[in-house]
Amino acid sequence: MKKPIHALMLLLLAISMPFGQALAENGYSKQKVVYHINYDDPKLQAAALRNIQNHINAVGAGNLDVKVVMHGNGLALLILPDSLPNLPKFKHANADEQMTARIDGLKQQNVKFQVCANTVKGRNVSIDNDLYDVDEADIVPSGVAELAKLQHEGYTYIKP
């Protein structure tokens, strides 16, 4: 029983050898990752963005395809503090100067921020007025469905 398995492993190893050259100098190959944010604690959200930056630093921006999917309370990350009084279904609006600077920095390194349409509709959020730097292209029909779809496409799921 064991021999054919060994042979198979050697074969797989031989096939995968050429791909070894695709490894960056830091030893990482290309990664596709989706970060999931559905909580509104500003400290946790800031920590999540730091995680992503550290991830980029380790793997290299060119080696990394990162998407951040937000739904439910997670939208608080992009809600402008001035809009909070208009949004009774949110307790936090975390898109202050410091947070938006972090977001800008990540966007420059090709991180995509995606927002759940169900939450936008269900909580009466105005994309143009209440959210920081979001347009139609950043809206996904369902945060949950998007998380499932991305994993199916080979994205690794991380919930910081």
Place this chain on the structure above:
Amino acid sequence: MSSTDDIDINAYVDGELTPEERLEVLDALRKDPELAREVCELNNLKSQLELAYAQPPGLSGRSAVRKRPAWLTLAASVLALAVGVTGGWFAGVNDRAGDRLVVLDPQGRGQAPATAESDETRIVFHITTPDQLAAGELLDEVETMLQAYQRDGRNLRVEFVSNGDGLDFLRQGLSQHQERIHQLAESYRNLTFVACKNTIDRLQVEQGIEINVLPDAEVIESGVSHVVERQKEGWAYIRV
């Protein structure tokens, strides 16, 4: 055979025991809550390790990876059946409500492993926090998905796994969504709710009360191991 003292719980956690030995350990765990806790901790540790080192699904030729050899599937079914049957017997002996060790549901609901051949979308939600407001919103979103898939004739399976602080979601008297869960479970056969027996056992020891889960929830040994298995089977994983 061996007594409780010399049972190698590491071998048990690693799944290296024969079915007979496994049942012996299960029996010992029932009688010794302290040992059960120890196993729970080992299980969690092992699952975290597996998660940390698991190849993310889809990165390495998923179809090749996912096809299990037939003998393995058969062996797994036999083992599952053995544990299921004997688990039922244990439950009868101990007469504890909701104490089911069923690995295979009689209707094939919930516990049957997903097959690589199907074009189903499968999502496992791992509920580990006591935030029931978020869980309620999630139920809304999942119901929308269930409706959409049903309308379009697409296959979808959704499973909620509760353990640790997340068990409240499925506990009688503590769940804020008992009615909703019942109504959804009745309406959608492709939706299942699973509670972790390790957590139930731990709470029973710590609080000295009987922990009852909702009648719509199935009870499995380890919630953490279960979500790891689901990911290996190709399910999308979402932690709540």
